[in-house]
Amino acid sequence: MQTNWDDLRLFLAVAREETLSGAGKVLRLDPATLGRRMQRLEEALQARLFVKSPQGYTLTEAGMSLLTRAEIAERAMRNAVAELPEVSDQLSGQIRIGAPDGSANYLLPQVCAAIADENPDLDIQIVALPRVFNLSRREADMAIAVSAPTAGRLVVQRITDYHLHLAASEHYLAKSPRIETGDDLRHHRLVGYIPDMIFDRELDYLSDLGITRVPLASNSVSVQINWIRQGGGIGIAHDFSVPAMPGVRRILTDQISLTRAFYLIRHADDQRNLRLSRFAQALTAGLRAEVARLEALA
Structure with missing residues (x-):
């Protein structure tokens, strides 16, 4: 039995998302409808493609085989569309x-x-x-x-490349001990990432400075920057973010500088x-x- 591209498109979404609800969001399709489509596809192919459990949909050996072929078809479809002659200089x-x-x-x-x-x-x-x-x-x-x-x-x-430096709000600096060297950071509240949620070694800024305790921590850069902006403490900030933070300035720029x-x-x-x-x-x-x-x- 031959499957059409729409069958494969739906199958790929379920295989990748591993749940009907997740695939439904990607496809903008009702999960119940998607479940019926997968059932019909299995019946048409006379093969069990998924092991279904409360945790989601896991590919069987037959499903893995179909996934390989479906991805080949997907690449061919993408390349065919990409090679169509441009009718406009604008992207759509x-x-x-x-x-x-x-x-x-x-x-x-x-x-x-x-x-x-x-x-x-x-x-x-x-x-x-x-x-x-x-x-x-x-x-x-x-x-x-x-x-x-x-x-x-x-x-x-x-x-x-981009650059990062320590930054703090004028309000925080006015009420806190002076900072003249990196050693002075021991007497200040630091803002940074939650250590066990750093997903890339390049983001582990504070450990590069020998700092192990982070009193104000978040996995979000935006939260960290708002903490700095609100006078919560001192943290590493992207130089490109500083113009968006009125009242915040970089400190110790001649002593501590990071490049990523x-x-x-x-x-x-x-x-x-x-x-x-x-x-x-x-x-x-x-x-x-x-x-x-x-x-x-x-």
């Missing part, structure tokens, strides 16, 4: 970017807004999560990361996708320019 459709919340909050909104201005028919989605994105499961079309992955069928492009990099991660199968490649080019150029602009204002 939907593109989803996964990013850590520092870049998602302080860089991507204005960069993507500028791209959207030039491409009115383009829908851009930014998924801001403090974790590494799984492009193989198609959680996003591309992702920004703070370190280059070494596994998986991925294409990695270094976007730009942003990387654009794409699935290897998308290299021939002209639409995604054009968007990636505009995104990387915009991010480089915006980091440079904001760091000059810090």
